[in-house]
Amino acid sequence: MYFALLKEFLRNRAAAAGLVILVLVLAVAALGHFRFPGDPWEMAAAPMLWPGEDWANPLGTDLMGRDIATGLVSGARVSLLIGLVSALISAIIGIAAGALGGFYRGWIDAFLMRVTELFQTVPQFVLAVVLVAIFKPSVATATFAIGIVSWPPTARLVRSEFLLLREREFVQAARSLGMGDVRLIVTQILPNALPPVIVVGALNIAHAIQTEAALSFLGLGDPNVMSWGTIIGNGREQVVDAWYICGLPGIAIVLVVLAFNLLGEGLNDALNPRLAEK
Amino acid sequence: MTKLLSIRGLRTWFHTRAGVARAVDGVDLEIAPGETLALVGESGSGKSVTALSILRLIQEPGRIVAGEIRFDGMNLLTLDDRRLRAIRGNRIAMIFQEPLSAFNPVQSIGAQIVEAIRLHRRTSRRAAYARAVELLEQVGISSPDIRVHEFPHRLSGGMRQRAMIALALACKPDILIADEPTTALDVTTQAQILDLLKSLQTENGMGLLLITHDLSVVAETADRATIMYAGRVVEEGPVATLFTRPSHPYTAGLLASVAIDDLPPGERLPEIPGTVPSLLAMPQGCAFADRCPKASGAAGCFTKAPEFSAVSPRGEHRVACFLSAMSPAWRFPVPAERKTLPREMEEDEKIKAKEAA
Numbered sequence: 189m190y191f192a193l194l195k196e197f198l199r200n201r202a203a204a205a206g207l208v209i210l211v212l213v214l215a216v217a218a219l220g221h222f223r224f225p226g227d228p229w230e231m232a233a234a235p236m237l238w239p240g241e242d243w244a245n246p247l248g249t250d251l252m253g254r255d256i257a258t259g260l261v262s263g264a265r266v267s268l269l270i271g272l273v274s275a276l277i278s279a280i281i282g283i284a285a286g287a288l289g290g291f292y293r294g295w296i297d298a299f300l301m302r303v304t305e306l307f308q309t310v311p312q313f314v315l316a317v318v319l320v321a322i323f324k325p326s327v328a329t330a331t332f333a334i335g336i337v338s339w340p341p342t343a344r345l346v347r348s349e350f351l352l353l354r355e356r357e358f359v360q361a362a363r364s365l366g367m368g369d370v371r372l373i374v375t376q377i378l379p380n381a382l383p384p385v386i387v388v389g390a391l392n393i394a395h396a397i398q399t400e401a402a403l404s405f406l407g408l409g410d411p412n413v414m415s416w417g418t419i420i421g422n423g424r425e426q427v428v429d430a431w432y433i434c435g436l437p438g439i440a441i442v443l444v445v446l447a448f449n450l451l452g453e454g455l456n457d458a459l460n461p462r463l464a465e466k
Numbered sequence: 467m468t469k470l471l472s473i474r475g476l477r478t479w480f481h482t483r484a485g486v487a488r489a490v491d492g493v494d495l496e497i498a499p500g501e502t503l504a505l506v507g508e509s510g511s512g513k514s515v516t517a518l519s520i521l522r523l524i525q526e527p528g529r530i531v532a533g534e535i536r537f538d539g540m541n542l543l544t545l546d547d548r549r550l551r552a553i554r555g556n557r558i559a560m561i562f563q564e565p566l567s568a569f570n571p572v573q574s575i576g577a578q579i580v581e582a583i584r585l586h587r588r589t590s591r592r593a594a595y596a597r598a599v600e601l602l603e604q605v606g607i608s609s610p611d612i613r614v615h616e617f618p619h620r621l622s623g624g625m626r627q628r629a630m631i632a633l634a635l636a637c638k639p640d641i642l643i644a645d646e647p648t649t650a651l652d653v654t655t656q657a658q659i660l661d662l663l664k665s666l667q668t669e670n671g672m673g674l675l676l677i678t679h680d681l682s683v684v685a686e687t688a689d690r691a692t693i694m695y696a697g698r699v700v701e702e703g704p705v706a707t708l709f710t711r712p713s714h715p716y717t718a719g720l721l722a723s724v725a726i727d728d729l730p731p732g733e734r735l736p737e738i739p740g741t742v743p744s745l746l747a748m749p750q751g752c753a754f755a756d757r758c759p760k761a762s763g764a765a766g767c768f769t770k771a772p773e774f775s776a777v778s779p780r781g782e783h784r785v786a787c788f789l790s791a792m793s794p795a796w797r798f799p800v801p802a803e804r805k806t807l808p809r810e811m812e813e814d815e816k817i818k819a820k821e822a823a
Binding site for chain 2: 363365366380
C-alpha cells in the first residue's frame with residue numbers, strides 16, 4: 189500500500205521535483221560544513237567579495253567579510269530545524285485540540301473552538317513577534333512561538349474530520365468490540381483523519397520557514413545562529429551595491445518553501461481518494 | 467431453560483427537536499444459550515435500536531430511559547463503563563449489516579482481529595495473530611495466512627462478512643448480535659453466511675440474536691422470533707407456531723405478503739394497507755389499529771394499548787392484541803378493490819374473449 193502511494197506520488201512531476209530540491213537542501217544542511225567549515229560569524233576574507241571573485245569564498249562575503257556560503261549552510265540547518273520542529277509542535281497541539289473537540293463535542297468542543305478562534309483573530313506574525321520579544325530570542329523560542337501561532341488551521345481541519353469520522357459505522361463497530369475512548373481516537377479515527385493533516389503539515393513547514401526568516405530579518409532571530417533571515421537582514425543596507433547578499437539566501441528560502449509546497453500538493457493528490465480516482 | 471440474556475421493559479427514546487421519538491417502547495425479550503432468536507420488523511420498527519441498546523451503543527439524542535437488561539447476573543444498563551467495555555466484544559459481540567463500513571478502512575483485517583483479541587486477552591501479538599489466521603480459516607476464508615494481511619476493501623462482500631464474523635468471534639462471545647448480516651449480500655452468499663452462523667453457533671453454543679426483515683431468513687435460521695412493530699413487540703413465539711398460526715394481524719399480514727405460492731398468476735400480492743405511524747405521534751391505542759382489518763372500537767383497539775399475553779397453554783407464544791382469539795388459519799384478507807388484474811393482463815383477457823367469440 190505504501191509502495192503504491194509512493195508510486196502515485198512520484199508520478200506527479202512537480203511533487204518529484206519538490207522532493208529532489210528537498211533532498212538537495214537536506215544534503216547541504218547535513219554535509220555542507222565539510223566543504224565550508226568554520227564559524228559563519230568569523231571574518232573569512234575581504235568584505236563585499238562578489239560570488240566567483242575568489243574561489244576560496246565561492247559565494248562571496250558580506251559587509252563584515254563573513255563567508256556567505258558558510259552562512260547559507262548554517263541557515264539551511266536552522267531553517268529546516270525550526271520548520272520541522274515548529275510544524276510538529278503545531279501539528280501536535282492542533283491534532284490534540286481538534287481530536288478532543290471533534291470526538292467529544294459539547295462543552296469541550298465549544299471551549300477548544302473559542303480558544304482556536306482567539307488565536308485566529310490575532311495576526312499570526314504579530315503574535316509570533318510578541319512571543320519572541322517577551323522571551324529571549326533564540327532558536328528554541330522562535331520554534332516555540334511559530335508552533336504556538338500556527339496550530340489553529342490544523343485544529344479546525346482535524347475537528348471537521350473527527351466530526352465526520354465519529355459517525356462512521358466502523359467507529360461504532362470498534363466500540364462494540366470494547367474499545368475505550370482513547371483507543372478509539374488514536375487507533376481508529378486518527379489514522380483515517382491523517383491524510384489531509386499531513387498535507388497541511390507540509391505547507392506548515394514552508395510557512396514556518398518563512399516566518400523564521402522574517403523574525404531573523406527583524407533582528408528577532410537567535411543572535412548566536414546565522415540563519416537565512418539574518419543574512420538578508422544584515423545585507424539590506426547594501427541591497428543596491430551588493431544584491432547577492434540578500435539575493436542568495438532569498439533564493440534559498442524560495443527554493444525550500446517551493447519544495448515543501450510542491451511536496452504538500454503532491455501528497456494531497458496522492459492521499460486524496462477523490463482526486464486519485466480520476 | 468435458563469436465560470442468558472433477558473430484556474425487560476426496555477425504552478429507548480430519541481429526544482429530537484420535533485419531539486420525543488419512542489423508537490423502542492417497552493420491549494421484552496430473552497435468549498437462551500445456543501438459541502437463535504430472530505428480531506423481525508420493518509425499517510424503523512426499533513429492532514436495530516434494541517440491539518444497540520443491549521451494548522449501550524445508543525448515541526445522543528437517543529437515551530435508554532427505562533428497562534433492565536440482565537446478562538449473567540448483571541444489569542448492563544447500570545454497569546460502569548469499564549465493566550461494560552469488558553463485556554463488549556468479549557462476551558457479547560456484534561456484526562453489522564454492511565461489513566465494508568464496519569471495518570476500519572486503513573487497517574488490515576488481521577490487524578483488526580489481533581486488536582480485538584488483545585483488548586480482552588493477555589496474549590502476545592504473535593499468538594493473537596496466529597489466532598486471527600485460525601479464525602479466518604474457521605469462517606471459511608481460503609488461504610487465511612495471505613488474507614489476513616488484506617485491507618477490507620480488497621475483499622469481496624461475502625468474504626468481508628466472513629471476516630466480520632471472525633472479528634466478532636475473536637473472543638468466543640456468549641451472545642452474538644447480528645444486525646441484518648445478510649441484507650447487503652446476494653442470495654447465494656446469504657445462504658452461505660447463514661449456514662456459517664448456524665454451524666459456528668452449534669460449535670460455540672452461543673446465543674444468536676438475529677435481526678432481520680427477511681422472513682425467509684427467519685424460517686431458515688431461527689428457533690424463536692419476536693415481531694416488532696413501531697417500537698413495540700407485537701408477537702413472540704416459536705418460529706413454527708408463528709408461521710403456521712400467527713395470532714397478531716400484523717404477523718399474519720407479513721406472512722401473507724410473502725406467501726405467493728398459492729396465489730394465482732396475475733393476482734396482486736396482498737399487502738398491509740397504510741403506513742407505520744410516526745414515532746413522534748403514536749396513536750393512543752394499539753399502534754397497528756389504523757392498518758388492522760380486524761380492529762374495532764368495541765374491543766378497545768383505538769383507545770388503549772393491548773397487553774402482552776400468552777395465547778398458548780405453556781405461554782411460549784405471546785401476543786399483544788385484543789383480538790388474539792383468532793381462528794388458527796387466519797388469513798390476511800386482500801382488500802376487494804385490489805382484486806383487479808394489472809392492465810396488460812386485462813387486455814390479454816379481452817383479446818382471449820374476442821378470439822373465443
